[in-house]
Amino acid sequence: MTDIVSASWVADNLADLRLVDVRDGWEYDGLGHLPGAVSVPFDRFRTGSGGEGMLPSESEWANLLGEAGITADSDVLAYDDHHGVFAARFLVTAELLGHDPANLHLLDGDFSSWQLERETTSEAPEIEPTTYAVSPPEATPLVDADAVAAATDDPDAVVVDTREDEEYAEGHIPGAVLLDWRELVDDETRGLLPREDALSVLESVGVVPEKRVVLYCNTARRISHTYVVLRHLGFENVAFYEGSLTAWEAEDRPLETGGVGE
Template sequence: MTDIVSADWLADNLDRLRVVDVRDGWEYDAMAHLPGAVSIPFDRFRTGSSDSEGMLPSRGEWASLLGAAGVGADSELVAYDDHHGVFAARFLVTAELLGHDPDKLHLLDGDFSSWQLDHPTSGDAVEVEERDYDVESPAETPLVDADRVAAASDDPDAVLVDTRDESEYATGHIPGAVLLDWRELVDDETRGLLPREGALSVLEDAGIVPERRVVLYCNTARRISHTYVVLRHLGFEDVEFYEGSLTEWEAQDRPLESG
């Protein structure tokens, strides 16, 4: 499963990993990057063409993008950004949803800043050999549709989770959803995940426990990507991912609650 790794772990394993920097291209060039990291900016995979499924890139676009960055189906990947990991998490979840082995996907805890504290960066251009990126669609997927989401609010064994901020939630949310701003699981000082017990306590306070089926949504599936990675890292097994999120929900003229 996709997990979260420390800068020290990454440093010890750097030679065998393909590290992906999802910051803007100018940041990669002007502000240095991890040694050997390739640049795949967030806006390159965030939106796809008309044949895309939801907000995911098409399989062909994704394969071309990763192959050009020297990523193969067998590559073990670590992704990072400079925004608490939310953009890097979206990259990793996209990879998982499109068929990359989730056991080979890792999020750098504490983003780029955690690496800079104790480890060297590089301004050198990284030369990669283009590879043929070919993975099969996964046999199982956490993706769910709007009907499945609507049913979750009436299911006592499920909890529907809105990962946006409090003001967005108050303006309008899917009926029955509980609020968990994704940033509540992040330590502002370290920019990384809260210590395990602290994170579990925050989740429990919102009614999010491993025994329940967890269904996640936000506006465009970016913020739920981070929460999804955190939950899987903490051992939650039944986590569902509403890729369409409120963009699709509102387009289908489905009801919202306010307050």
């Protein structure tokens, strides 16, 4: 599974990692980056002509990673400067298109937290392009609207809306609980809350390891971050729906309105 790793772990394993900086190119060039990191801006993979939801096509992804010198066997560490939410999307995209999750890592924190204590550089590494072989797995965590609807009636499952309070109040899937991804990160350290604190936040809205968790959102990065965090915390049965609520309603499926506790 994709893991969340400390800055110390990254520093100790720099030689064995392919570091990917998903910030804008001007940030990578002008503000510096982690030593050895390649630039793969978020906008290069956030949308694509193929795949499900907002995934790039297999050829687009293969070309992007090949240009960055990454192979299907590379041990990859991704980071951004926004608590990891954009980097998480890169890693989930890699997982959905067949990269071994055991070789995918998210920096606990972000560029700003790294920069406070560790070296950065403005020198871009020399990149030797590779051929990246996409091999999509037979099963993925992606589910369709029917699976989400079934989960709302399943006492052993919990449907989780990862949007903001106002969005949830305007309309959400019936029975879904609200969990803003930012509740799981520490603004001071810019990384994940301590394990017990994160589990407490999740339990407060009924998200516990014993239940199947089905996530949805209206932005791929937020749902991806929550997915990575849950898997890191040991949740074994996590799925997500990348369809929009507009598409949900177009299939004559209802939405509920009102905030939490209303």
